[in-house]
Amino acid sequence: MDNISPEKANEVLQDQAEKVEEKDLEKVLKKQEKIEDKFRNNNSMSGYFEKAKSMFSLIRDYWSGNYRQVPWKTVAAVAGALLYVLMPLDLIPDFIPIAGFLDDAGVIAACLTLVNDDLVEYEKWKVLQDHSEEA
Template sequence: MKEISPEKANKALHDQAEKVTDKDLEKVLAKEQKIEDKFRNNDSISGYLDRAKSMFGLIRDYWSGNYRQVPWKTIAAVAGALLYVLMPLDLIPDFIPVAGFLDDAGVIAACLKLVSDDLVTYEKWKVQQDHGITEKDKERLS
């Protein structure tokens, strides 16, 4: 079975992220369900579904202007990784049983390693937003 090395996954992620534009953010959000279905239906990447949902949330909140405390390179890497999963003909074409999604898993893992701190910061912010915690509340709690 053909596997993807971490170096190839990083290169694929970098190449994809380099090309990301605002239009690609729209595309990622428009194809969210299709991309999530690929995560759900493939054992190689299904374990990343919760992280993918956070990645979509980050892009959605960035796109809407609700969350801008993140560098563009993080947004580009996340969008690039999600777009990579969407591509059927990538380093290992998706039609190859089992192996076809190993490269997707490698690219997602490389992305998560790269953006981990920014994604955790976003997730904390999101919890605060969902629970209505204000800056004043945070000061009082610390």
Template sequence: MKDISPEEANRALNEQAEKVEQKDLEKVLAKEQKIEDKFRNNESMSGYLAKAKSMFGLIRDYWNGNYRQVPWKTIAAVAGALLYVLMPLDLIPDFIPLAGFLDDASVIAACLALVSDDLVDYEKWKLQQDHDITQSDKETLS
């Protein structure tokens, strides 16, 4: 059984991202638990769970209008990669033991490589927001 090449992963990611529309963000968010379960339950993907949660946070904050300092290309790539994980029949179908999830992991890895700077910026912003909320709570209690 062959592994998916980085080129194939990038091609799959780009194809999926090109199809992403605003309504797909809602679909990704609605399927968050199901997608996270795939990360959690598959050894080849479990290492990406924390990043997947950050990717969901990025989409959620973009969807809600809280964070717009990111290009649509990044949002489309993240949503496309997460939607790809949901597809049971992709480059290597998920029902094939072990190998079936390698393409999903490869697409996620390709996405993370593509959007890493934007995701780091978002994570910094999110930490600052959490810090500001904590400070506000402390001031309210004083």
């Protein structure tokens, strides 16, 4: 993250999260494949791919009403971070090789730091749900 400081990433994340409305959750879910491709295809973001899948799952379960034991600020931060990754012209435009994705990775890292406890609780809940469906 040489091109974006953790403080700047957090500032960008907070700004994005403040703009998120519940209708934006549907937009994130519709663009999931495109956003996930950015995680898969860029070395600076590939390490976050599994967490990104959890982030999408959290949004999907929140959107459907299956999981509401999470503060809106967590959902907004996750959606804001994922929407930021989707934006081609962000702090450092994505068409700039390597550096263009470092800001995306910084915003995702800031988001994961901010929402880690809530995401871990969601992941535990999800495992329990998956096991109860198998039984």
